[in-house]
Amino acid sequence: MYKVITDPQDALTASNQCPKKHYAFDLAKVWMGEGLILSSGDIWKRHRKLLSPAFTLPIIHSFLDVFNSQAKKLASSMEKHAGKGLFDPFMYLKLNALETFSENYTMPAGSYCVIFPMAATHLDPTWGPEPDKFRPGRWLHGDFRNSKEYAPFGLGKRACIGRTYAMISMKVTLSHFLRHYRVKADMSHLKLNFDFLLKPISGHDIMVTDPDDALTVANTCLHKHFIYDYVRTWLGNGLLTSSGEFWQRHRKLLNPAFTVPVIHNFLSIFNHMAKQLVSELEVHVEQGPFEISPYLRIISFQTFSRTAFGIADDSVKEFAEKYMESSDQVMNMVVYRFQNFLLHSDLIFRLTGLKKKQDHLIKKLDDMANQVIERKKAEMKTANEKKANEWSTTNTRYKPFMSLLLELKNDDTLTDKEIKEEVDTAIVAGFDTTSNCLTCLLVLLGTYPEVQEKMYEEIVEVLGPDRDIEKDDIKRLVYTEAVIKEALRVLPIGPALLRYVDRDVKLKNYTMRADSQVVILARGTHRSPIFGDDVEAFRPERWLDPSVTAVGNNAFYGFSLGKRSCIVFDVINYLYNLIFLRIQ
Template structure:
């Protein structure tokens, strides 16, 4: 009896202590959490519905102090929208959360998925490969592919609106392969490899999204028993084989000097990213498997993001005739007729076109979120989080922060032409991620997008309607309805 009384007394004292003890403030929880599963039910449904939920989480976060808790079963994920808190996490938490492990079998030590200690050393080695001198050598290839694109688009000119995505997919993939790998797209065997790789990459993306949505498959015990694992392993094997084939071809070409353009490239200073990675392998900086992982990562990181940025840019330009007219006038002043090549000296002069691209990236950030995991306690403005906390940094919310002004949700390229109209906080523009572990290829992406749009808009007048666009949350933000455009040949 005494023991029972003692236990009851202890429980009562513990309950009293629990209710009166000082506690750390907790961020607001996104509404709709259910017992046990949390918000996992919001992950179900189509990808367009998933984007509606995701964007609503960002809105709730912005309206409630910039930090929100989102629960996936027993896991808590903290969504950040506050500019300063996002920068704090970005520059103190370099490791990625468990969801990035879903791509590790393919990308492993690539820059996106690598643990912080590997990322730091590999990023330092790779940085010189993305300097301006090397990127400038890619511009001629961008011209070649952009010319090919406007020729292919001729069949759509003067007709009803059409889906431009397949055309952009092809040019981006060819350009990525040429500049990243150095292959010759005119070679039928290499062209087939490029096509097969693009198809397999699309299947792999779909499998990644399927696992992200199926919260129970986040647990290895269920994933290992699933049909998805078998399908994913098959497509990963295909992608690895294709990359390894390309690497072997390129190694052989460089060794035997059989590549038709090798002498020209040597004299012009052109080297593909693969060539630079292979140089690192010869210097024992990278193993063969690390070269393959970096190659696959660079292709994946540049392929979808560049394609969707071009898509959104064309829709927006087609939706605002005054903007399109101003771009065209700038192109005439800087470049003249549609046949002139775009040089590296021309690109900085296309100031208004760059403003349009930046405004496109601000409103329709291709990668709307990034994940980080803390290795030690993190102090934010209003909250302290322990080691092992998972954060989602909403780049989408940062780019739509109220610091952008009353017209934050409007397409206004002019804001980029006057520094006084831009936010004082330089972290407000987070289209290419934020902090030290940001996008290594942002400058090459801008050069490619500028060059491609310069060719399209000198040759064609574009029509579109951004108000009709509906988006989905894939691995990137992409339009799925209302994204068709029309083309009229300029005379």
Template sequence: MIEVLILVVVILSIYLRNKEYNHREKYKGFYKLPTPSSSLPLLGNAHLFVGKNVLDIFSELVNTCGAPCYAHLPGRFYITASPEEYKIILNHPNSMGKSTTYNFVGRLFASSLLMAPDHQWKKNRKFLSKGFNQMILDSFVTVFYEKSEYFNVKLKNIDYDQNDIYSLFEKYTLDVFCEATLGIETKLIDEDDCEIVNFITKGQRILIGRLSNVFKHSDILFNLTEDGKYINESSQHFYNFVLDIIAKKRKMIAEGQDIMAQTNKLPVLDLLLSEKEAFEDNYIKEEMLLFAAAATDTTAYSMAYTCCLLGMHPEIQEKVLTEVMDAIGKDREITCNDLHQLKYTEMAISEAMRLIPVVPMIGRRAVGDIDLGTRVIPANTDVVCLFINTHRNEKYYPNPKKYDPRRFLPEEVAKRPQYSYLAFSGGPRNCIGMKYAMMVMKTTIANIVRNFHITTKYKSIDELEFESSIIMTTKHPLDCHFTPRK
């Protein structure tokens, strides 16, 4: 019996070694790439990154091996920072699906645009895009402006040394989202401790943090931890929040109170509810959680970083102020027509998103081979597109750590590869709400700058230390002060 077992083990070992050899022969170009030298059976290179933040993991890989490179974490990962490769990968039919690393957040967004399989994603994306057409977005600007006015009142009256700027921006952007997109007015910004915002921020850190802790990879084990219990309880709280809004909207529609529901062009929630035979509440709540999280964190942090950079560079802040005053003036309401005039303001925001991309990387899964021309990425490989490295590459952006909005003059943009700037990702699965986000940011930044002088203690971007789960944040509170203009 023992002899038979030994024979089986030997045959299996030979088979696996031959299979690995044949695979390496077939994909020589891929396996010639740099990779960490230290590797363990089953775990691969994962032991090198235990306890580290996901941004630190891939940044360390690139700093050690260069880009492109590959690693086993323990699955096979290909890491790139090339615009030319992004263009292929982000448009390739074999890499429309998300990386396996997203499975840790997939429990909250299983059927949403983030995690839906390709065939379902195409159908839902096409349908939901109707809720982001320009006519609907233009109708939101009144909400953006009114909310930004109230936000300015909060900026006048807070103690900046005692309050978290991130949290303030997050509560503001979630209030904007709830009224503009869901059609329900909220005043989360008045809450000292907003449970929903806390969940959106803390939840992503916990879920992505599972990547660097092998004991939390199992859902069963994770659910037994304090972090797992927090995710389960807080996600249910948010779902109840959304389901309550859905119930209110259904009642308003039934009573004929919801004017938007009577038109052919509807914001997202109204659109989903108008197709009640096709979309169940369970799907709607997942999609709304995704939109709320994206609208809250990405927009909030981008505005916080823009304000911080304007504080570091008063001469650029003055140019934004001059443009706003010339186009709108000191007190007039900001309208959708005004936003088209704020070209330098948009450049200042875009440059902030280049220098500090709130989504510094994304991951895709190669379900089949992807031919890059110089090499082939094998099927069943996770692909990491490291946007932050591209955004700070002097090949595309000379003196890359300098904050310079002129980089986004049309003639400057034309000089760079198409995929060298990916603040909203790229390809068919790019951010569905990028126009919405830019319109919120332009309205808010314009209204802040004409009412406040922004200052910060930082003199350079190098003084900021970053980490990332999905959203890139500083490891420390962000110093940013707003003094009312006289």
């Protein structure tokens, strides 16, 4: 409990009888150790006695030459601002200073007290009428120099050892300053607050909204923000969470699984799954509003299982439901931990019991991921790879993501642990992102029926009433692609990119210092003037304007930005087109 003191006599009593510092000062001991400001007890008494001779009046008088010299230097350095309006003098004054060098209550032991000079003792009736007014004349009538009501440099035995030094230094500085300048200021709108500021241990995040700066950050800062550490217990060092050379190596190895020619071979799967979704939704026609997201999540998971893992049997749906239930709980715990700064501590996180629950869920997810891996290994071992890998009406062969991983394992390029981590990452990033995007897109289409109608007309014109989409049709669905891009601009599935700054990075008007955290805000870049005056509006037609498409790439990142952009962007984009073609 805190004891707040405003009475001058109580303030003096507390200052003299409570020389030990508040525990908050312990936070600065890693910097200043047991200096006079932070030390207590015998250490403080001994040091104070030893250092007092350095701050006697005769010693301070010997500093007058230094005070005069520095005051003149201050006046000279501020000359360039004379007559040019308001400016902030704080840095000049700071550099100049650096260069110059209770009656009705008993406080129980073990408590803390706070003395408020500005809000209380300095407003005591001792100062006469209007104590809150700035009136220097009050000092010409009476002697307040040793008053217990006056505590600008502390009070009692632990008062500032350098208070006389500070007073004389300020007198000299002002004597030179006011002989050169007249000051204009207005305190009528100045509000003085006394706040306890909780500063994150990790420091403040740098927010970036400028498109060019965003691209610079995305391509230069390839290390992930510390929040990804909370997911690493589950996903390990997969593409989503890894950094540096490890990430570069894995990205290069996995790129062949997501090239456009490979994705073209997924079209038969995309068509099949889109038609399955339409069939499942048919029971809700004319039945009123219903929750569509569970359908989208399941179909996205099944589609990803077929394309990435080559698994096409009915067991996928049951597997998907169990996996999604556990993964949702883990992700909710990650978000909860990030929002509660106390849980950032691994020790506290373990003590709450949340760590045990998280470990149990991750064990379930690991077991399911291992089932997928072992099943695929068995299929490849028994020479059933063709059956497992080919799901195409044209019998076109392709190599699923899982097959590529296991081939890299056989070549000793990847370890079992690395394969498992990439499988977990692929599942999470593959199905959840897709289903969430589809949900947002459908909400927007329902909100803007004119856009839905125009999109429908284009689809029928290109494909007719029920033909499957082929690779040559994709580029003809111009307005459909514009709708998808505009939906991702207005409702970005990844509202922010979070990165760690491992070295100084120069932006347009700011230099990010090494060892800081940076956040690229999609809402900022997606509302850049590049997109026109109506950036808040959902208007797909803006993507048909060549001037926007020519310069808008930096300002738009539906699936991340720069070198670390989403590896499955083309897969998801194709899937969107297919599903919307069927739903329309």
